[in-house]
Amino acid sequence: MQTGSALHWLKMTGGPAIRGRSQFREASMDKTRIDEIIDRHQGKVSSLIQVLLEIQSENHWLPKEALQRVSEKLQVPLTRVRHIATFYKTFSLTPKGRHEIHVCTGSSCHVRGATEILERVQEHVGIRPGQTSPDFRFSLETGSCQGSCSLGPEMVVAGNHHGKLKAGDVEAVLKDYK
Amino acid sequence: MPRLNSAFELEKLRKDIVAQRDSLKPCIAICAGTTCLAYGNDRLVRAFVQEVKKQSLEAQVDIKATGCHGFCEKGPHVVIYPEEICYVEVTPQDVPEIVAQTVKAKKVIDRLIYTDPQTGEKAVHQSEIPFYQRQMRLIMGNNSKIDPQSIDDYLACGGYSALVKALFEMSPEQVLAEIKKANLRGRGGGGFPAGLKWETTRNAPGKEKYVIVNGHEGEPGAFMDRALFTGNPHSVLEGLIIGAYTIGAQQGFIYTRHDSPQLKDNIARALTQAEEYGLLGDNILGSGFNFHVEVHIDIGIFVSGESSALMRSIEGKIPEPRPKYIRTSVSGIWERPSNLNNVETWANVPQIISRGSQWYASIGTQKSKGTKLISLSGNIVNAGVIEVPLGTSLRTIVYDIGGGIPNGKKLKAVHFGGPMGGSLPASLLDTPLDFDELAQLGAPLGAGGMFVMDEDANMVSVARFFLQFLADESCGKCVPCREGTRQMLKILTNISEGKGRQGDIELLEELSQVTQAASLCALGRTAADPLLSTLRYFRDEYEAKMATS
Numbered sequence: 229m230q231t232g233s234a235l236h237w238l239k240m241t242g243g244p245a246i247r248g249r250s251q252f253r254e255a256s257m258d259k260t261r262i263d264e265i266i267d268r269h270q271g272k273v274s275s276l277i278q279v280l281l282e283i284q285s286e287n288h289w290l291p292k293e294a295l296q297r298v299s300e301k302l303q304v305p306l307t308r309v310r311h312i313a314t315f316y317k318t319f320s321l322t323p324k325g326r327h328e329i330h331v332c333t334g335s336s337c338h339v340r341g342a343t344e345i346l347e348r349v350q351e352h353v354g355i356r357p358g359q360t361s362p363d364f365r366f367s368l369e370t371g372s373c374q375g376s377c378s379l380g381p382e383m384v385v386a387g388n389h390h391g392k393l394k395a396g397d398v399e400a401v402l403k404d405y406k
Numbered sequence: 407m408p409r410l411n412s413a414f415e416l417e418k419l420r421k422d423i424v425a426q427r428d429s430l431k432p433c434i435a436i437c438a439g440t441t442c443l444a445y446g447n448d449r450l451v452r453a454f455v456q457e458v459k460k461q462s463l464e465a466q467v468d469i470k471a472t473g474c475h476g477f478c479e480k481g482p483h484v485v486i487y488p489e490e491i492c493y494v495e496v497t498p499q500d501v502p503e504i505v506a507q508t509v510k511a512k513k514v515i516d517r518l519i520y521t522d523p524q525t526g527e528k529a530v531h532q533s534e535i536p537f538y539q540r541q542m543r544l545i546m547g548n549n550s551k552i553d554p555q556s557i558d559d560y561l562a563c564g565g566y567s568a569l570v571k572a573l574f575e576m577s578p579e580q581v582l583a584e585i586k587k588a589n590l591r592g593r594g595g596g597g598f599p600a601g602l603k604w605e606t607t608r609n610a611p612g613k614e615k616y617v618i619v620n621g622h623e624g625e626p627g628a629f630m631d632r633a634l635f636t637g638n639p640h641s642v643l644e645g646l647i648i649g650a651y652t653i654g655a656q657q658g659f660i661y662t663r664h665d666s667p668q669l670k671d672n673i674a675r676a677l678t679q680a681e682e683y684g685l686l687g688d689n690i691l692g693s694g695f696n697f698h699v700e701v702h703i704d705i706g707i708f709v710s711g712e713s714s715a716l717m718r719s720i721e722g723k724i725p726e727p728r729p730k731y732i733r734t735s736v737s738g739i740w741e742r743p744s745n746l747n748n749v750e751t752w753a754n755v756p757q758i759i760s761r762g763s764q765w766y767a768s769i770g771t772q773k774s775k776g777t778k779l780i781s782l783s784g785n786i787v788n789a790g791v792i793e794v795p796l797g798t799s800l801r802t803i804v805y806d807i808g809g810g811i812p813n814g815k816k817l818k819a820v821h822f823g824g825p826m827g828g829s830l831p832a833s834l835l836d837t838p839l840d841f842d843e844l845a846q847l848g849a850p851l852g853a854g855g856m857f858v859m860d861e862d863a864n865m866v867s868v869a870r871f872f873l874q875f876l877a878d879e880s881c882g883k884c885v886p887c888r889e890g891t892r893q894m895l896k897i898l899t900n901i902s903e904g905k906g907r908q909g910d911i912e913l914l915e916e917l918s919q920v921t922q923a924a925s926l927c928a929l930g931r932t933a934a935d936p937l938l939s940t941l942r943y944f945r946d947e948y949e950a951k952m953a954t955s
Contacts, residue, residue, distance in 0.1 A: 376441035377441075
């Protein structure tokens with residue numbers, strides 16, 4: 229039934245699928261969870277990137293122990309695991325803040341005023357792109373296109389899109405993320 | 407779900423699905439594309455579900471969360487069938503009224519329909535909105551009609567009939583001949599004829615061959631592929647299966663983005679459903695043809711959209727490009743022949759097979775056939791995803807479809823192809839959308855990102871912006887790209903800050919030649935293109951910056 233499919237869609241997205249994934253866990257993931265992820269990929273060497281990606285998206289960063297476990301289980305040298313983990317900007321080898329701020333600096337947001345937004349965010353949280361605030365409240369990243377250019381300039385905080393921003397809006401938006 | 411063992415069983419299932427559906431039954435189709443989702447339309451979907459339940463209409467009304475309708479600027483979008491009434495900028499507060507007035511009482515709510523900001527004219531149906539009027543939505547058109555998670559919806563729209571035709575009425579040679587005759591050109595950037603590429607892989611020695619969907623879409627301002635792939639995943643999959651049959655591949659890969667849960671889920675579901683129906687896997691529809699597909703998720707680095715880098719990534723290695731003395735279509739993933747096409751190219755295949763190459767070749771210009779998806783962004787009134795026949799003039803796109811430049815400003819330039827593309831001045835706005843004409847003017851069509859700039863844009867800063875992007879994204883494997891982009895960026899930054907030195911422009915031109923000639927992959931080879939095109943059309947802006955230093 230079609231209504232059912234819309235309901236399924238809501239369930240699938242967990243309602244706000246792109247929202248609220250900001251639970252900060254400083255402690256690294258336990259071994260069994262990592263093993264589960266690896267087993268799901270049947271321990272195939274070609275799944276190395278996918279395994280790291282899943283650990284990163286659950287844990288928000290890649291602790292050293294996790295890299296070691298992946299290396300052991302997939303029988304890939306740790307150097308190669310680290311090669312991959314350091315190559316992609318998506319992977320972080322340091323803990324992230326409770327709320328990740330992502331300011332879009334793609335071309336369209338750029339001409340619609342992204343520079344001012346970024347400056348205001350930096351001023352307000354006191355960190356630069358790539359950094360995490362000492363109280364672990366925020367991490368700041370810039371990056372290009374979110375694919376929703378009609379919303380530009382845009383920033384995504386903890387998965388929530390905030391579009392058509394003016395520099396003056398920044399403080400009010402960030403206030404809600406404790 | 408029953409596994410289908412023949413073309414007959416598929417057609418019977420299709421008939422049953424259509425027969426069970428009442429074309430007069432109201433259906434609320436809510437756009438769940440990237441932008442509408444960012445507008446928070448999950449709340450909207452929930453509000454409709456609750457309201458329909460509250461009014462005990464569950465049995466009488468269907469609700470669908472569909473793919474992108476394209477008109478992102480006016481999202482969230484809702485279309486009410488069967489009258490096809492189109493509402494824009496809908497909020498959860500509007501929901502009770504829509505259900506009571508439009509769904510039940512069949513009345514149009516005036517304040518929710520589109521009003522042209524210039525003429526004040528109102529449009530009740532999608533087809534009356536100027537944004538849609540000049541489009542030809544052959545591959546995007548079904549987005550507002552189907553639930554991307556329902557293979558039955560796709561079948562009801564005639565889905566997989568092209569696959570049946572290819573498998574049971576045509577030999578692989580005949581399919582190949584059709585694709586060549588249609589002159590389908592790759593939509594990912596190069597515009598290389600897909601038929602020739604298929605033929606190379608087909609003829610390459612080796613038993614094991616691969617076909618790949620490139621759904622990487624890494625350049626800023628390009629979001630049409632994810633709109634298509636999220637909204638209608640089966641159309642891409644059907645094209646891929648036909649391609650595999652033609653080329654003789656038993657294994658396919660889908661390489662796509664990590665940052666959209668909808669996209670990942672819709673692809674995964676499409677694969678599962680196709681397998682359950684026997685449209686994928688062993689002995690497809692009893693034809694004896696076996697084909698399996700695996701999904702690989704890219705994790706956000708620009709260069710991994712490059713064919714050889716992408717293939718290394720599928721192997722589980724660092725996505726660094728390799729020299730292509732031997733093309734990937736002959737030696738790709740694990741050194742086996744691998745045919746890579748982008749999302750939009752694959753989605754074009756089913757309609758070519760269904761409706762014939764002659765029909766397809768009647769759309770477009772002499773050498774650029776069919777339609778093209780374009781994502782419109784930048785200083786434009788109607789940003790969004792559009793589909794137009796190739797040959798449409800840029801003026802039509804900017805003014806008739808795009809609604810012109812906001813805030814009463816003048817158009818300065820349009821830019822194609824993102825960081826590896828080029829900009830055209832407003833004076834060339836009558837140029838048709840055509841692979842070769844745009845390339846000749848120094849602004850190749852690329853994947854279809856069209857970025858519009860108003861009179862306030864500073865072209866030196868635009869060139870610097872794109873170069874900065876590539877300097878950050880260069881994988882660093884080859885020196886000409888890594889160092890070339892860095893040095894060019896340094897000089898360009900100096901110029902844009904008014905610290906340029908005599909001879910800097912000439913030095914930039916020389917550096918760009920070396921980077922172009924000596925880089926390993928297209929990233930380095932085309933890194934200077936935005937710079938060169940802005941020097942070609944806006945040299946006075948560089949000179950003015952130099953004069954201030």
